[in-house]
Every structure is written in structure tokens, then in C-alpha cells.
Amino acid sequence: MCVGLPAKVKKVKDGQAIVDAMGATRVVSSELVDGLEPGDFVMVHAGAAIAKITEDDETEASAIMEALE
Numbered sequence: 367m368c369v370g371l372p373a374k375v376k377k378v379k380d381g382q383a384i385v386d387a388m389g390a391t392r393v394v395s396s397e398l399v400d401g402l403e404p405g406d407f408v409m410v411h412a413g414a415a416i417a418k419i420t421e422d423d424e425t426e427a428s429a430i431m432e433a434l435e
Contacts, residue, residue: 370409371388372419373388374408375402375404383395388428388432397414406418407423
């Protein structure tokens, strides 16, 4: 099973984004998603932001991940 993690973009530069994924800061590739800006929410999988998501999506995904812990 593959799992993507919701994350909030903190900074974008040179094809990489610094994101906050459930309290952990990570550097991920931002090459697959056009127009990322700080404050955007993304789904992260295998070290890459794979899609923009809404804040509601992030809240729901985070709640599901916490329930699985």
C-alpha cells in the first residue's frame, strides 16, 4: 500500500519545497506541481509533492493518519 502525507508548503526554491508534514519539516521535490507558493497544501509521496490539495483535504487526511497511529 502506498500512502501520501499531507503537508503545508513553507518555502519553494529551485525545484524543491520545504514542507511541514504533521509537525516534521521535510525537503521534497516540487517539480511535479506547477505554481507552488508558501501556504499551499500538497500531498507528498516518495519525496515529491504530487498534487495541490485544499486545507480541508489536509485536515481530513491528517485526522485519518492520526487515527492510524
